[in-house]
Amino acid sequence: MPAKDEDFIVLNGDETATLSTYECGKRTSAHKFCPTCGTAVMGRMHSGETPIGIAVRVLSDVDFDSLPVLMSDAANLEPLYQVPEPLETGVVPEGITPYHCSCHCGAIRYTLLSSQKIAEATKCNCSICSRNASLWIYPLTTTVRFDGIDNLTEYTFASNSVYHGFCKICGVTIRGRFGDSDIGLNLRTMNGLDLSGLEIKRVDGKAMLPAYEV
Structure with a gap:
C-alpha cells in the first residue's frame, strides 16, 4: 500500500535504527523488516511521489482474504532475479x-x-x-x-x-x-x-x- 511521508507516523522504534534493510536488483527500493521476528514492515522507494510502501499484513483489523489483489509484473523487471544455485544432492534415488x-x-x-x-x-x-x-x-x-x-x-x-x-x-x-x-x-x-x-x-x-x- 503506497503512502507519503506525511501519512506515516512511527509510534515505536525507528525506521532506520530498528528495522533491517535489504536491497536487490537495481536497488531502487529498500525492503525493511524486523530483525527480531522477521516481519516485513515496509518498503522505502529511493524516488517518487509515494516513497513508502506499507505491508498490509502488518495492519490491525484487516481481512486480508477479502482484499482485491492487484497483480504486478515486477518479476519481469530488469535485471531479472537469478535463483541461487541449488545444493548438490549427488545421486538421487529412483522415485525421489x-x-x-x-x-x-x-x-x-x-x-x-x-x-x-x-x-x-x-x-x-x-x-x-x-x-x-x-x-x-x-x-x-x-x-x-x-x-x-x-x-x-x-x-x-x-x-x-x-x-x-x-x-x-x-x-x-x-x-x-x-x-x-x-x-x-x-x-x-x-x-x-x-x-x-x-x-x-x-x-x-x-x-x-x-x-x-x-
Whole structure:
C-alpha cells in the first residue's frame, strides 16, 4: 500500500535504527523488516511521489482474504532475479524428487528429497504466519539438507513451542521448528514450485492459547 511521508507516523522504534534493510536488483527500493521476528514492515522507494510502501499484513483489523489483489509484473523487471544455485544432492534415488529452495538472497539454501509430489500445503492464520503469508509442509527432518543455517534467526512467542526461522539478511521466512525433531518448511521458498495448483488446508492458529496481544 503506497503512502507519503506525511501519512506515516512511527509510534515505536525507528525506521532506520530498528528495522533491517535489504536491497536487490537495481536497488531502487529498500525492503525493511524486523530483525527480531522477521516481519516485513515496509518498503522505502529511493524516488517518487509515494516513497513508502506499507505491508498490509502488518495492519490491525484487516481481512486480508477479502482484499482485491492487484497483480504486478515486477518479476519481469530488469535485471531479472537469478535463483541461487541449488545444493548438490549427488545421486538421487529412483522415485525421489529433489525440491531446491532458498531465501531471496541465497544466504540460506536447502533441498528437500521427497518421495511424494508436493500437492498440498497448510495455511495458518496465527499472528506470525498471517504476517508472513507462509504456506507450510511438514516433512521428516532427515529428508532436508540445509546450507547457511548460521544465517537463520529464530523467533518464538506465546507458548514458545514453535521457533520461526527467517534469513537475517533478507528476512524471508524459511522454516518452523518444533523441538529438535520436527520442522515445517515454507513452500514460498521453493524455487520453481507452482503454488496455484496446491490444495490448501487452513488451520485456525489464531484461536490457539495463549492469545496473541497486538
